[in-house]
Amino acid sequence: MTKPISSETQNALKVLLQKKTPYSQIIKLLPNISKSTIGNYNKKFFGGAQHTNVGRVSKISAKAQRYIASSIRNGRMDGPKGAVSFLASQFIPMTTSGVKKMLRKKGFKAIRKAHRHYTVTAWRKWVLSDETRVNMWGFDSVSFYWSDKPGTMQPHQTTTKVQNNGGGVMFWGCITADGPGYGTVILEGTINSEEYVKILDSSSLLDTLDYYGKTASDIRFQQDKASPHKSDVTRDWFDQNGFSEDKILGWSAQSPDLHPIEHVWYQLKRRLDNYMTKPRTKEELANRISVEWDKITQKECL
Numbered sequence: 001m002t003k004p005i006s007s008e009t010q011n012a013l014k015v016l017l018q019k020k021t022p023y024s025q026i027i028k029l030l031p032n033i034s035k036s037t038i039g040n041y042n043k044k045f046f047g048g049a050q051h052t053n054v055g056r057v058s059k060i061s062a063k064a065q066r067y068i069a070s071s072i073r074n075g076r077m078d079g080p081k082g083a084v085s086f087l088a089s090q091f092i093p094m095t096t097s098g099v100k101k102m103l104r105k106k107g108f109k110a111i112r113k114a115h116r117h118y119t120v121t122a123w124r125k126w127v128l129s130d131e132t133r134v135n136m137w138g139f140d141s142v143s144f145y146w147s148d149k150p151g152t153m154q155p156h157q158t159t160t161k162v163q164n165n166g167g168g169v170m171f172w173g174c175i176t177a178d179g180p181g182y183g184t185v186i187l188e189g190t191i192n193s194e195e196y197v198k199i200l201d202s203s204s205l206l207d208t209l210d211y212y213g214k215t216a217s218d219i220r221f222q223q224d225k226a227s228p229h230k231s232d233v234t235r236d237w238f239d240q241n242g243f244s245e246d247k248i249l250g251w252s253a254q255s256p257d258l259h260p261i262e263h264v265w266y267q268l269k270r271r272l273d274n275y276m277t278k279p280r281t282k283e284e285l286a287n288r289i290s291v292e293w294d295k296i297t298q299k300e301c302l
Helices: 007-018 023-029 035-046 062-074 079-089 096-105 118-123 193-202 204-211 232-240 262-273 282-293
Strands: 126-135 168-176 184-186 220-224 248-251
Touching (some): 007 023, 023 035, 062 079, 062 096, 126 204, 168 282, 184 193, 193 204, 193 232
Parallel strands (some): 220 248
């Protein structure tokens, strides 16, 4: 017999099962539910076919494992500890010992710190950039509310849904090992080559380097492989401003979940979602983005 649970808990459980969330994570998110109860409701919702919990499957995808290995090799991630922090930002709970086991399978060995100081120095030479869309009505996530009357919902316990999240803006930003760089909000349209060069030239990248006492020759600059970033207009700008082409590195635009700046976007959007009221205009949203971006700390960029 299936243990009865409240309708809102059932809804949350159904969403998590649809996302194929491991039972162990579901129990952490919904601590009053046992593994057997989850299995029973899985059968009730999907006939048991939606979610399989058989065998010991790696929590870390092959793509994430490759990214972690690459980041540790080039110094952008500080060994197992850095990998645990990265995985936590992707909502993948993993212990340090679990990460070490994964790294050993990848051929890594622990080496005394005296022999690897260059990796920290290398990371401090990076400036990582990306664009993200910020919606007027916040970003998608599973929502919960507190209630002492299961099965009932009051007006303040519901969330209005707006088509396309009510519109939004684009935000370009960059981070360094010393902290966040300058950012730019684009109120209308997308970022083409001309707009991208304007962002780099007028305020964001050059001012970031100046603020942290760096020059174009000091750093390695990372951007995704979107077409505006590879255009002749953009390449000419980098060349004219002293950036060496071999120090401008790309990251696949099709793998945003593995971009190092992604966890910073998450922190920014969580803070924007904490406002008691939704922004009424794009200009108001842009102002909030500016305020919250200035609060990003050096620790959150590492």
